Amino acid sequence: LVVEYDGTHYYGWQVQDHKPTIQQKLEEAARAVTGRKLRVVGAGRTDRGVHALGQVAHVRAALKLGPQQLLRALNANLPDDICVREVTRAPMGFHAQYRARRKLYRYSILNDPLPSPQLRRTHWHMPYPLKLARMRQAAVLLRGRHNFRSFQRAASSHNGSSVRRITSLNVSRRGKQITIDIAGNGFLYNMARGIVGLLVEVGRARIDLKDVKRILSGKDRRLAPKCAPAKGLNLVHIHY
Amino acid sequence: LVVEYDGTHYYGWQVQDHKPTIQQKLEEAARAVTGRKLRVVGAGRTDRGVHALGQVAHVRAALKLGPQQLLRALNANLPDDICVREVTRAPMGFHAQYRARRKLYRYSILNDPLPSPQLRRTHWHMPYPLKLARMRQAAVLLRGRHNFRSFQRAASSHNGSSVRRITSLNVSRRGKQITIDIAGNGFLYNMARGIVGLLVEVGRARIDLKDVKRILSGKDRRLAPKCAPAKGLNLVHIHY
Numbered sequence: 001l002v003v004e005y006d007g008t009h010y011y012g013w014q015v016q017d018h019k020p021t022i023q024q025k026l027e028e029a030a031r032a033v034t035g036r037k038l039r040v041v042g043a044g045r046t047d048r049g050v051h052a053l054g055q056v057a058h059v060r061a062a063l064k065l066g067p068q069q070l071l072r073a074l075n076a077n078l079p080d081d082i083c084v085r086e087v088t089r090a091p092m093g094f095h096a097q098y099r100a101r102r103k104l105y106r107y108s109i110l111n112d113p114l115p116s117p118q119l120r121r122t123h124w125h126m127p128y129p130l131k132l133a134r135m136r137q138a139a140v141l142l143r144g145r146h147n148f149r150s151f152q153r154a155a156s157s158h159n160g161s162s163v164r165r166i167t168s169l170n171v172s173r174r175g176k177q178i179t180i181d182i183a184g185n186g187f188l189y190n191m192a193r194g195i196v197g198l199l200v201e202v203g204r205a206r207i208d209l210k211d212v213k214r215i216l217s218g219k220d221r222r223l224a225p226k227c228a229p230a231k232g233l234n235l236v237h238i239h240y
Numbered sequence: 241l242v243v244e245y246d247g248t249h250y251y252g253w254q255v256q257d258h259k260p261t262i263q264q265k266l267e268e269a270a271r272a273v274t275g276r277k278l279r280v281v282g283a284g285r286t287d288r289g290v291h292a293l294g295q296v297a298h299v300r301a302a303l304k305l306g307p308q309q310l311l312r313a314l315n316a317n318l319p320d321d322i323c324v325r326e327v328t329r330a331p332m333g334f335h336a337q338y339r340a341r342r343k344l345y346r347y348s349i350l351n352d353p354l355p356s357p358q359l360r361r362t363h364w365h366m367p368y369p370l371k372l373a374r375m376r377q378a379a380v381l382l383r384g385r386h387n388f389r390s391f392q393r394a395a396s397s398h399n400g401s402s403v404r405r406i407t408s409l410n411v412s413r414r415g416k417q418i419t420i421d422i423a424g425n426g427f428l429y430n431m432a433r434g435i436v437g438l439l440v441e442v443g444r445a446r447i448d449l450k451d452v453k454r455i456l457s458g459k460d461r462r463l464a465p466k467c468a469p470a471k472g473l474n475l476v477h478i479h480y
Contacts, residue, residue, distance in 0.1 A: 002357060004357050005357050005358075006357040006358050006359060006360070051358060053358065075354070080355065080357065080360055081357045081360070083354055083355055083356065084358055085354055114315070114323055114325055115320065115323055116323065117244050117245050117246040117320065117321045118244060118245075118246050118291060118293065118362070118474075119321050120246070120320055120321070120356070127476055179252060234358075237444050
């Protein structure tokens, strides 16, 4: 399944007790359609308030419905802030999480003294001037293969390696809107928002390039600035 | 005042009993700031659910606050779906409604078989294919000075002339999104949405160009198709 959602009113992807989540809504829809309790496995957890244009999930089930029928039936059982955009039969052995090779996130910033009512759910409002040239220099330092432990949420129970590869990291401006596109082979918990938080501090000239190197090599979350708010983040695409 | 708003949760611009409106919120903010009951006069009423990037309003008052202080004070008293973007001292005799020379509206359509959670508050979801060439031919017929009574809400209590001049009317596509920009020297009640409703019917090939001429010259609301939904409409700019 390829799934789009407006994450504003959800406690993220993963099922939680007594709190609405995207996974829960999809599993409820799958149950309403098939009469069975199916597990919907996502490519990755998105945090509370994060959006997706192209989240991917898989379901293991023998169904009589074809992909197009299943798509329509699921959407008929989903609220209007979640939409299944594609359903395809996956090859044997497919796994939405383990087979993901590259993920593309987009982060949106409104860089203007005044907030915007029309962009308030999807953009981080940053009233201070940002120097894009500085942000791009910092982006160069973050691209490639690094240990990103400094960008991983401290309380994260993630075991194993914190080494990931950022394959592209681009900062662009169009009028008052700044877009940061981040692609990588994997993301630690809070990593995308941590990178944006750092780039913005560099853009505000509160952190310089030497500090970026120090933060990255320090491998300690406490060195890095606050991560950017969830509402600006959008999971755009996942390559398999 | 230049005012941006997300109209989703409002019953339009104009003050009504027991229903939240943009004018009401601005007048409440003005009262909180000045301690006085001031009338906030808008350039035009926007309907329930219509958005604005550049609504204009005036207030007549002798205040000690300068324009920038007033802007900050008003915004501190407004909800996050309304923002005053500019405050300037108006010249003597200025009137937000009567001195408006040209208004620019933008209408946004999502032209895709599936709805989009992220665009659902700002785009009309139109799942059927639309032929832009046809819509543009129809737009040519609507441009210029005409009696637009066929695009005026039937129940409208508008007196006086229904003659208005559409100075530009452009239809463009970018991916799945279609944008219709309409500028004119004035708009009758529901006229912008009526024009979009007609263009979409032409784009679906349910109405042809001969019918467009007939509808326009018929001067009767019952001849025209249903008007487009409010959520796709945005009042972008007003020239004085």
